[in-house]
Amino acid sequence: MMPRPRLAQGLRSLRLVPRLPSSCIAQQQARCNSRLSAAPRLAIPGCSPRLTTSRDSSLSLRFQPRLFSTSSALSHGHVDPPKPGEELYVTFIDKEGLEHKLAVSKGDNLLDIAQAHDLEMEGACGGSCACSTCHVIVTDEEFFDKIPAADDDENDMLDLAFGLTETSRLGCQVVMTPELDGLRVKLPSMTRNLQESDFK
Amino acid sequence: MAFVARARPRAVCARWQRTLRASPSQCTTSRCASSSSSSSSPLSASEHPFRIAVIGSGPAGFYTAYRAMSKIGGAKVDMYEALPVPFGLVRFGVAPDHPEVKKCQEKFDEVASSPDFTFIGNVSVGRPNKHAEGSTVPLGSILRHYNAVVFAYGASMDKTLGVPGEAALKGVYSAREFVGWYNGLPEHADLAPDLTQGDEAVVVGQGNVAMDVARMLLEDVDVLGRSDIAAHALDALSRSKVKKVHVVGRRGPMQAAFTIKEVRELMRLSDVAFHPVDRTLIPEDIKKLPRAQRRLMEILVKESGGGAPPPDAPPSKSWSLDFCLTPKEFRARHDDASRVGSTVFERTTLSAAFDPAAWALGTGEMVEVPSSLVFKSIGYKSAPLPEFADIGVPFDDRRGVISNDGQGRVWHEERTQEATMSFGHFPGLYCAGWVKRGPTGVIASTMEDAFATADAIAKDFASGASFLCPQQAASGWEGVRSETGIGSAQVVTWADWRRIDGAEKERGRPVGKEREKFTKTADMLAVLR
Numbered sequence: 116m117m118p119r120p121r122l123a124q125g126l127r128s129l130r131l132v133p134r135l136p137s138s139c140i141a142q143q144q145a146r147c148n149s150r151l152s153a154a155p156r157l158a159i160p161g162c163s164p165r166l167t168t169s170r171d172s173s174l175s176l177r178f179q180p181r182l183f184s185t186s187s188a189l190s191h192g193h194v195d196p197p198k199p200g201e202e203l204y205v206t207f208i209d210k211e212g213l214e215h216k217l218a219v220s221k222g223d224n225l226l227d228i229a230q231a232h233d234l235e236m237e238g239a240c241g242g243s244c245a246c247s248t249c250h251v252i253v254t255d256e257e258f259f260d261k262i263p264a265a266d267d268d269e270n271d272m273l274d275l276a277f278g279l280t281e282t283s284r285l286g287c288q289v290v291m292t293p294e295l296d297g298l299r300v301k302l303p304s305m306t307r308n309l310q311e312s313d314f315k
Numbered sequence: 316m317a318f319v320a321r322a323r324p325r326a327v328c329a330r331w332q333r334t335l336r337a338s339p340s341q342c343t344t345s346r347c348a349s350s351s352s353s354s355s356s357p358l359s360a361s362e363h364p365f366r367i368a369v370i371g372s373g374p375a376g377f378y379t380a381y382r383a384m385s386k387i388g389g390a391k392v393d394m395y396e397a398l399p400v401p402f403g404l405v406r407f408g409v410a411p412d413h414p415e416v417k418k419c420q421e422k423f424d425e426v427a428s429s430p431d432f433t434f435i436g437n438v439s440v441g442r443p444n445k446h447a448e449g450s451t452v453p454l455g456s457i458l459r460h461y462n463a464v465v466f467a468y469g470a471s472m473d474k475t476l477g478v479p480g481e482a483a484l485k486g487v488y489s490a491r492e493f494v495g496w497y498n499g500l501p502e503h504a505d506l507a508p509d510l511t512q513g514d515e516a517v518v519v520g521q522g523n524v525a526m527d528v529a530r531m532l533l534e535d536v537d538v539l540g541r542s543d544i545a546a547h548a549l550d551a552l553s554r555s556k557v558k559k560v561h562v563v564g565r566r567g568p569m570q571a572a573f574t575i576k577e578v579r580e581l582m583r584l585s586d587v588a589f590h591p592v593d594r595t596l597i598p599e600d601i602k603k604l605p606r607a608q609r610r611l612m613e614i615l616v617k618e619s620g621g622g623a624p625p626p627d628a629p630p631s632k633s634w635s636l637d638f639c640l641t642p643k644e645f646r647a648r649h650d651d652a653s654r655v656g657s658t659v660f661e662r663t664t665l666s667a668a669f670d671p672a673a674w675a676l677g678t679g680e681m682v683e684v685p686s687s688l689v690f691k692s693i694g695y696k697s698a699p700l701p702e703f704a705d706i707g708v709p710f711d712d713r714r715g716v717i718s719n720d721g722q723g724r725v726w727h728e729e730r731t732q733e734a735t736m737s738f739g740h741f742p743g744l745y746c747a748g749w750v751k752r753g754p755t756g757v758i759a760s761t762m763e764d765a766f767a768t769a770d771a772i773a774k775d776f777a778s779g780a781s782f783l784c785p786q787q788a789a790s791g792w793e794g795v796r797s798e799t800g801i802g803s804a805q806v807v808t809w810a811d812w813r814r815i816d817g818a819e820k821e822r823g824r825p826v827g828k829e830r831e832k833f834t835k836t837a838d839m840l841a842v843l844r
Contacts, residue, residue, distance in 0.1 A: 239758050241418035248759045271576040274607035275757060 193227040195220055203291050207234050208254070208301040221293065225251055225286035225300065236302060242287035244268050247276035249286035251300040256282060261294045278303040363787040364391040364431070365776060368461040370440045372396035373403020375748020376467035377423040378762045382769030383465075384431055387776050391431050393461070393792045397439035397449060398501065399807040399839040400815060401427075403469055405758070406832075407500040410527045411542035412534065414829065419758055427809045433792055436807030437840070440468075441700035445502055446836040450805045452795055454702040458743075460794035462782040463772055466717055466725070466746040467765070470695035470754040476519070480645030481691070486512060486655040487645055490524050490692035497531055497552075499545035499832035507547075510555035513687025517658050519642050520692035521564035522755075526577035528690050529560045533587045533632050543823070543830045560634040561684055563658075565641045565675045567596035567665055568615055572755070575611045581634060582618050590635035591619035598669045608671070639663045640682060641675060645689060658686045695754035708741060716753055717746045723768030724775075743783030745772055811843050818842045 197203065202218040207229060209215065219228050226249040229236040237248040250273070253259040259282040265273065269288050273279055283303075291298070365387055369376045372394050380392040400406065402420055409416045427434055438444070441454035457464055473489040481487060488508055495503035516532055518525045531539070536553045544552075564571055582589060592615050598604065601612045615636070640660035648656030660682045663675035699710035699717070709718040709728035718726045720740065727741035747768040748761050756764075775782070783789075795801075807815075815833065822831035833839045 237422075237762060239419040239422070239762060240415045241421060243415035243418065245413070245415035245418075246757065246759045248762060267579065268576070270610065271574070271579060274575055274610060275759065277759075277763065279606065 194223045194231045197221075203293065203296045204298075205291060205295070206297075206299040207232075207251075208299065209234060210302055210304050219291055221291055223291050225249070225289045225291075227287075228291070229286060229302075234302065236286060238287060244272060244285060244288060247272045247285065250276040250278075250303055251284055251286045251289070252278075252280050252303055253282040253284060254299045254301055258295060258298050259284075262289055276303070363789075364389045365463070365782075365786055366390075366461045366789040366791040367392045367463045367465060367772070368440075368457050368791075369394045369465045369467055370457070371403060371466070371468035371748070371750075372401040372434070372436070373467065373469055373748060374405055374419060374423075374758050374761045375469070375751070375765045376403070376465070377401075377419075377426055378765035379465050379467060379745075379747045379769045380432065381422070381426045382766045383772050384426070384429060386769060386773035389431070391433070391791060393433045393435055394427075395438050395440045395452075395457075396434065396436045396807075397442075397444050398446075399437045399449075399812070399836055400833075401434060401436065401812055407495055407498045409498075409758075410494075410531065411498065411544035412530070412539060414542065416758060419762075432809075434807070434809040434812065435792055436812060437836075438801065438806060441702050448805075448836055448840055450799075450801045452799045452801065454700055454706075456795050456798050458706070458783055459798070460784075460790050460792075461743070462784060462786055462789045463743045463745060464783065465723075465768065465772075466700075466744070466750050467748045468697075468700075468750055470697040470715065470749040472696040472698050473691070474694040474696050476642055476691060476693060478642055478644055480647070480655065484645050484647060484655040485509075485653050486687060487689040487691070490518070490520070490528050490690045491695055493528055493531075493690055494524060497544055497548035499548075499834040501834060501836045504545070504547065504834035508551065508688065510551055510557055510688065512556070512654065513656075513685070514556050514558040515685045516557045516560050516688040516690070517684055517686035518560060518562045518690045518692055519658075520694070521562055521636065522572040522692060522694070523574055523577045523757075525562050525690070525692035526573050526581060528692060529562050529634055530577075530581055530584070532557045532560050533581070533584055533634060535585065541827060543828055543832060545832055545834050546826075547834065557688065558632050560632075561637050561686075562634065563637040563640050563642070563660065563684075565639070565663055566673060567638045567668055568592060568612065568636065569596065569598075569608070569669050569671055570665070570673055571636075571638075574757075575607070575614060578611065578614060582614065586630045586632060588630040588633040589618050590633060592616075592636050593638055594619065596638055596665075596668055637684075639665065639675065640684075641677065643681065645686075646683070648687075655686060655689055658684050658689060660684060695749065697750040697754070707738075708744065714753055717750055719746050719751055720771075722771040723747055723751055723764070724771055740780075742781040807840070807843070815839050815842045 197218050197220040201221065203221060204216055205219055205225070205228065206214055206216045215232065215234060217228060217232055224242065226236060226238045226242050229249070230238065236251075238246075239248040240246040242249070253262070262284065265284060265288065269285050272285060273283050276283060284300075286300075289295075289300075367380070367383055367390060369380050369392055376394055380394060384390050384392055394401075396403075402423065405417055405420055405423075426432060437449045439449055439451045440457055442451070444451045473491050475481065486509070488506070492503045492506050493508065494500075496506040496508065510532075518528050531552065532555065536549060539552060540549055581587070594616065597612050597616060601609055601616065603609075604612060639662060641663050642658055643661050644659040645655050646657045646659060648654050661677045662680040662682055664678050665673040665675055667673045696715040697717075698715075699708070703710055703717075707727050707729050709726050710716075711718045718728070720726065723745045724740040725744035725746055727738040727744075729738065745768050747765045749755075751768065752764055816830075819830040819832055823829055833842075
């Protein structure tokens with residue numbers, strides 16, 4: 116299995132498709148870039164249409180800026196905007212390293228918050244602690260210790276999570292309280308580098 | 316070598332063209348080359364959307380569709396499913412007592428509600444549909460009408476043990492058949508396993524499917540009766556005489572494939588005892604193990620030392636994890652030569668008891684375990700589509716997957732008598748899920764790998780890579796339909812599925828179940844008439 120990619124790369128120029136003149140590639144590149152609003156990265160979420168992920172809104176294409184933001188909770192999703200003066204703050208650090216500082220209400224869990232703000236977090240089991248798709252990493256140990264300890268069921272799921280750390284939790288099980296005001300969590304990178312063992 | 320290097324692509328090209336013979340246009344130029352030659356203005360996504368065919372409607376197909384639609388502006392996804400109903404193993408594999416795991420269906424429904432998504436149910440691709448009412452389209456037809464094709468058709472075959480009695484004796488089932496049976500998969504709805512022949516059952520294999528099978532055999536039928544288990548399975552399980560289930564593995568607990576959630580569920584079943592595990596196969600100092608292993612070993616040790624059951628109410632059923640046994644023969648009953656009565660195992664020894672990668676060596680010592688029922692749970696297997704060889708899609712028979720770059724890009728390969736030549740990625744062909752990485756992992760792993768595939772498509776799209784045909788030449792399902800002559804009456808749309816879904820829920824209501832599945836394709840389709 117392993118030698119094949121190398122051979123393939125070596126033979127890349129043998130592909131059926133005629134090699135394009137570089138001007139054509141540049142043209143193509145320009146076209147793609149214009150489609151993505153000259154985004155420096157592929158499909159930066161703020162610039163390309165995204166499917167909304169909130170569970171109770173119907174699927175629609177939305178254009179929403181998603182760079183560093185300090186915003187109140189949006190109206191859709193399972194969370195209500197915090198009452199003035201009662202805001203709690205939580206910061207999500209997404210897979211691109213961008214920080215999203217959000218004002219949220221007491222009682223909201225991190226999965227609902229992330230989905231209401233269109234952060235890239237799945238909740239495949241709908242927040243019932245039966246998968247590990249809402250895995251978050253608490254960046255500050257002090258905050259981690261303030262969160263009520265995970266029970267067996269949550270730990271069982273975390274055991275299966277990619278990129279598990281000492282301060283990992285499931286987003287659906289972390290409920291915002293005044294003690295957690297200022298919490299910072301990182302979304303683990305989804306892309307697991309393929310190991311050689313994957314090919315055995 | 317230089318000569319070969321120049322000559323081979325033409326050979327591929329010729330063969331590739333044969334497959335595409337019926338094509339209305341030349342489909343071997345890149346999207347980039349054609350767009351720059353036809354017009355200087357960019358393609359309009361709405362007029363000429365990027366069209367993706369997804370083969371299979373399980374979690375791999377849906378998560379790939381979802382991600383691709385969100386990353387490629389205006390992309391249209393057509394999803395082909397051989398059955399009239401969607402969701403693959405979420406519907407037919409996930410155990411009925413795991414409704415929370417099936418919640419991902421809500422997300423899939425959301426994806427399917429997009430105007431950019433078309434469900435083409437009851438239509439098999441490349442392989443004759445297994446049910447009489449279903450249609451089939453050749454893979455070649457799909458390749459002519461899409462820019463990209465994602466194979467997400469999963470693993471629908473079984474690995475086999477190759478030991479005497481495996482195929483001939485009644486009472487020996489593959490776990491895949493049994494799971495399909497209790498989940499109402501039409502293909503196995505008539506399995507009718509006789510669960511009344513004795514009180515000991517053997518499950519060969521120690522993955523999570525083995526755990527599911529054990530749990531279904533041991534769980535209180537009143538609990539199962541509230542799930543979406545097929546009615547025929549509930550009926551048979553309520554008459555089951557099985558009291559003891561052996562879950563048997565070749566290797567030890569440190570090498571076992573089951574995960575802790577499934578073990579804990581079995582430990583929590585009421586009226587079911589657990590027979591202690593062989594402690595010598597678990598390291599003395601569990602605390603030093605990596606987290607996941609440590610927790611798994613802890614629960615096995617803890618539950619093994621559970622003490623004597625209360626004398627007033629000893630559990631009526633039990634299960635065990637039997638390690639270091641490899642099946643050698645299934646033997647018939649003494650009173651019925653056609654039916655399994657016992658399983659002969661050879662005891663094994665491990666190359667290193669505590670090494671997760673240890674291998675098992677036979678010792679020559681045989682052990683006979685009474686078994687009125689045997690479930691082989693040694694793994695699922697994917698199969699290549701018949702047209703793969705012709706078009707140069709390599710299939711790794713040993714691993715049972717489509718050969719790919721790990722990100723889901725399918726390799727292009729040409730076999731001659733002299734050599735196998737690889738030509739890099741097959742433009743426009745991708746794979747996801749079990750047919751990409753093998754039949755293991757939970758939904759979260761399939762989601763991750765489907766996202767990786769969709770990201771690869773999006774990356775190729777953005778970099779101007781070549782696809783199956785120029786973007787404006789892809790006509791999608793319309794093109795396939797007019798070419799194959801499949802009538803709309805033969806196709807199950809998403810709206811049709813919702814009607815079947817509604818009818819199943821309706822049927823479930825009087826019996827207190829979330830749904831009562833139709834287990835015959837004819838009954839599913841009858842809802843639509």
